[in-house]
Amino acid sequence: xxxxxxxxxxxxxxxxxxxxxxxxxxxxxxxxxxxxxxxxxxxxxxxxxxxxxxxxxxxxxxxxxxxxxxxxxxxxxxxxxxxxxxxxxxxxxxxxxxxxxxxxxxxxxxxxxxxxxxxxxxxxxxxxxxxxxxxxxxxxxxxxxxx
Amino acid sequence: xxxxxxxxxxxxxxxxxxxxxxxxxxxxxxxxxxxxxxxxxxxxxxxxxxxxxxxxxxxxxxxxxxxxxxxxxxxxxxxxxxxxxxxxxxxxxxxxxxxxxxxxxxxxxxxxxxxxxxxxxxxxxxxxxxxxxxxxxxxxxxxxxxxxxxxxxxxxxxxxxxxxxxxxxxxxxxxxxxxxxxxxxxxxxxxxxxxxxxxxxxxxxxxxxxxxxxxxxxxxxxxxxxxxxxxxxxxxxxxxxxxxxxxxxxxxxxxxxxxxxxxxxxxxxxxxxxxxxxxxxxxxxxxxxxxxxxxxxxxxxxxxxxxxxxxxxxxxxxxxxxxxxxxxxxxxxxxxxxxxxxxxxxxxxxxxxxxxxxxxxxxxxxxxxxxxxxxxxxxxxxxxxxxxxxxxxxxx
Numbered sequence: 001x002x003x004x005x006x007x008x009x010x011x012x013x014x015x016x017x018x019x020x021x022x023x024x025x026x027x028x029x030x031x032x033x034x035x036x037x038x039x040x041x042x043x044x045x046x047x048x049x050x051x052x053x054x055x056x057x058x059x060x061x062x063x064x065x066x067x068x069x070x071x072x073x074x075x076x077x078x079x080x081x082x083x084x085x086x087x088x089x090x091x092x093x094x095x096x097x098x099x100x101x102x103x104x105x106x107x108x109x110x111x112x113x114x115x116x117x118x119x120x121x122x123x124x125x126x127x128x129x130x131x132x133x134x135x136x137x138x139x140x141x142x143x144x145x146x147x
Numbered sequence: 148x149x150x151x152x153x154x155x156x157x158x159x160x161x162x163x164x165x166x167x168x169x170x171x172x173x174x175x176x177x178x179x180x181x182x183x184x185x186x187x188x189x190x191x192x193x194x195x196x197x198x199x200x201x202x203x204x205x206x207x208x209x210x211x212x213x214x215x216x217x218x219x220x221x222x223x224x225x226x227x228x229x230x231x232x233x234x235x236x237x238x239x240x241x242x243x244x245x246x247x248x249x250x251x252x253x254x255x256x257x258x259x260x261x262x263x264x265x266x267x268x269x270x271x272x273x274x275x276x277x278x279x280x281x282x283x284x285x286x287x288x289x290x291x292x293x294x295x296x297x298x299x300x301x302x303x304x305x306x307x308x309x310x311x312x313x314x315x316x317x318x319x320x321x322x323x324x325x326x327x328x329x330x331x332x333x334x335x336x337x338x339x340x341x342x343x344x345x346x347x348x349x350x351x352x353x354x355x356x357x358x359x360x361x362x363x364x365x366x367x368x369x370x371x372x373x374x375x376x377x378x379x380x381x382x383x384x385x386x387x388x389x390x391x392x393x394x395x396x397x398x399x400x401x402x403x404x405x406x407x408x409x410x411x412x413x414x415x416x417x418x419x420x421x422x423x424x425x426x427x428x429x430x431x432x433x434x435x436x437x438x439x440x441x442x443x444x445x446x447x448x449x450x451x452x453x454x455x456x457x458x459x460x461x462x463x464x465x466x467x468x469x470x471x472x473x474x475x476x477x478x479x480x481x482x483x484x485x486x487x488x489x490x491x492x493x494x495x496x497x498x499x500x501x502x503x504x505x506x507x508x509x510x511x512x513x514x515x516x517x518x519x520x521x522x523x524x525x526x527x528x529x530x531x532x533x534x535x536x537x538x539x540x541x542x543x
Contacts, residue, residue, distance in 0.1 A: 006293050011279055013287035021287070047288055047405030073310070073412075075302035078353040081295045090353070093294055095303050095407050105407050107289050120310050136281055140291055 004129055005109040005142050006091060009084030014136050021048045023062045028139040031128040035101050037063040044102025065101040067126030071145070072097040072105055076114060090114050094143050096124055111144040118145045154427045157542040159248040160381035160388035163194025163374040164500040169337050169491035173268025175368035183212045183264035184220055186370035190260065194374050195384055201374070203228030203259030205246040207239025208494055212264050227256035232396070232532075236297065237441055237487075238416075238525025240495030242532035245394035247375040257376065263496045264370035285405035298363050298444060301527045302355045305446025307413045309357065312460040316357060318467040319445035320348050322481065323361045323488055325472035326442065330485025333511040337365060338489035362445040364487040371496035373503070389506045389536050392519070393428030395420045396532035403529035415450040415526035420533055425456075428535040432456030435535070436517040437480045437505045439498035440526075442487040447526035452479075455523060455533070474512040483512040495524040499534065506536050 015022040027034035036045040036052075039061050043054030052060040073095040080086045092110035097103055110118065111127045124143040131138050165186045167177075175182060191198045198221040204214035205228075214229035228250040232239030243261035250256045282290045294300065308314050327343035330336035343361060351360040381388035397420045399411050411418070425431060438457060440448045449467060452458055457479055458466035466479060474480035484490040484501035491497050502522035504510045510517075518541050523533035 006291075010293060011282035011286075011290045013291050014281045014283050016283040016287075021284070025287075046408050047285055049404075053401060053404075073303040073307040075299065075306060075355045075357070076353070077293060077299055077355040079296075079298075079355065081299065082293065085293055088293075090356075091293055093292060093299070093303070093355075105412075107292055107294055107407055109292050120307070138291075 004131070005111060007084050007088050008131070010082060012131065012134050012136050013138050020050065024048060025138065027064070028128060028141055029137070031139070033065050033067040033126060033141065034062045035065050035098070035104055036060050044104050046104035046106065065098060067141070069096040069098040069106070069124055069143070071118060071120055071122045071124050073120060074110070094124070096143050106141065108141050108143045111142045116145070122146070150429055151427050154429070155248050155252055155394065156392050156427060156429055157390045158378050159251050159375055159391045160378050161373055161391065161503045161536065162376045162381045162384050162388065163190040163196065164503050165189025165191070165193055165372045166335065166497065166500060167369045169335055169493070170368040171337060172366040172368060175266050175268065179264045179266035179269055179370070180212050180216065182266060182368065182370035183217065183262055186264070186372040187217065187221065187260055187262055190372040190374045196258065196374070199223050200258045201260050202226065203247065203250045203256030205230040205232070205243040205250070205259060205261045206263055207232035207243045208235060208237065208263070210263055211270070228259060234525070234528055234530040236443060236525045236528040237495035238528040238531045239396070240441070240499055240524035240532065241394055241522055241534040242396035242524065242530070244373055244375060244391065244499060244534050245396055245532060248391050248394055251375055251377050257380070258374065260372050260374050261496070262370065262372040263494045265494060266368040267366050268368055288406040298354050298358055301444055301447065302358055303407065304413055304450070304527060305357050305444065308446060308450060311413055314449060314460070315464045318449045318463055319357070319362050320345065321467050321469045321472055322442065322445040322448045323348060324469045326482045326486045326488040328469070328473050329483050329512045330489035333485050333490055336485040336490040337367060338485060357446065358444055361488065364443050365492040367491045367493065369491055369493050371493045371500055373496065373499055387507060388539065389503045390539070390542060392430060392535040392537040392541065393424045394532070394534040395424040395427065396530055398530045413450070415447055415454050416528065416531045417451055417454045417523060417526060417533060420531060421455050424533050424535060428537070430519055430535060430537070430541070434519050435521045436519050437474065437483060437514040437521070439482055439486065439502045439522040441495045441498055441524045442482065443526065451523050451526045455521065474514050480512070480514045483510050483514065498522050498524070502534070502536050506538050
């Protein structure tokens with residue numbers, strides 16, 4: 001599939017057997033972004049943990065959040081660390097902050113030309129990248145700069 | 148800040164250091180276990196003790212060479228202390244010395260070796276991505292996006308360092324050039340005889356922006372060992388003991404959280420470690436004569452030096468220049484063996500040994516009259532560590 005930011009062949013994400021991150025990965029399949037949110041103290045939390053690191057509650061739940069954010073940091077790998085990336089460098093990795101979800105951050109790829117102009121602080125929106133043909137179908141969350 | 152009530156300051160000392168030949172990755176003629184034995188035996192010879200004297204073992208980063216096996220091979224009668232420092236990378240290099248010191252101070256053991264062996268050619272490489280077809284847990288938040296290697300795990304902190312504090316990439320270059328400069332005087336160094344010019348640095352390929360090839364540590368085979376005993380016993384062995392003034396480990400709040408969500412993102416993780424280290428050691432950054440600052444990546448060195456009090460965010464661009472970072476003339480001599488960039492990547496224990504060597508006065512890039520010597524380990528990983536060594540003069 002040429003529409004993917006990175007070629008097929010990288011490790012496919014599958015929910016952990018313990019179920020901790022299942023709401024997130026199932027959400028991405030529906031093109032929704034879900035993040036842990038504590039009903040006791042309001043803490044937003046990412047990545048998934050068994051309790052709230054704000055108030056220690058084990059009742060930490062999940063909420064759907066708007067799939068948009070602000071570009072917090074980035075890197076551009078040129079050295080392929082995996083065989084699937086041999087012909088895919090450079091690519092741009094972004095760290096996106098979600099101000100409306102307590103400032104949690106998510107790692108993804110910059111959608112489009114890896115050399116396109118962008119800057120820390122740019123507004124970005126999620127692009128849900130479906131890998132339906134994978135033996136274990138999954139959806140990645142990539143990020144597009146809003147111009 | 149006052150002195151700590153129960154500081155180890157001056158109560159334990161490094162009596163011996165040992166290293167194998169340092170090899171390029173995959174070039175060791177010896178198995179990793181043999182490398183570790185050779186390093187410990189070299190440290191015993193340096194200390195002037197019989198290897199069977201060792202009764203405690205400390206390592207880190209899940210070292211594969213266990214105390215039980217080492218103790219047997221060294222002909223030791225007893226193991227009184229065995230300790231593994233949790234955490235990845237080289238964050239435990241100074242912590243292993245701390246743990247060894249704690250064992251001696253508590254009366255648990257008398258003669259404790261901190262060691263690390265690496266033969267990446269015989270086992271997995273650090274800079275290589277996951278080989279499995281599926282991935283779960285914390286790694287699933289990064290690996291599918293092509294973020295797998297340590298360099299990729301930590302590059303974005305450096306991007307943000309530049310953004311938040313106006314730090315120039317020239318500081319990273321200065322750190323790299325200083326390491327290579329020092330390695331040219333150090334025959335142990337893997338990069339001995341292979342100088343690096345500013346032009347070659349600039350022209351080098353990107354590993355991942357903002358890191359050039361020369362901003363990233365080596366991958367090596369070898370082993371290193373440091374033997375710690377009580378100050379009293381050390382004085383029986385040598386007239387020039389190198390005292391442990393302080394040794395600390397730690398990390399900031401939620402430093403190990405997944406997916407780049409550390410609340411304080413732009414940090415070496417040393418912030419909570421450093422104030423107590425100086426308090427324990429009874430010195431200030433101004434007292435430090437020479438610094439070994441662990442280079443996994445040069446950006447982490449810049450963060451470490453700032454957070455250890457050797458410059459500020461505001462002064463970093465002026466202080467962290469090649470001329471300032473080289474021995475013997477620089478104001479802040481840094482990584483005087485060549486460090487992880489140009490001597491050997493022995494997960495930081497080589498830097499600990501160089502810090503000891505500076506107090507002994509035997510570095511190949513000796514800082515004249517060095518009395519207080521600082522080393523840190525594993526910046527940016529979850530749990531990091533640092534130590535300060537000093538001569539008898541410092542204790543007064």
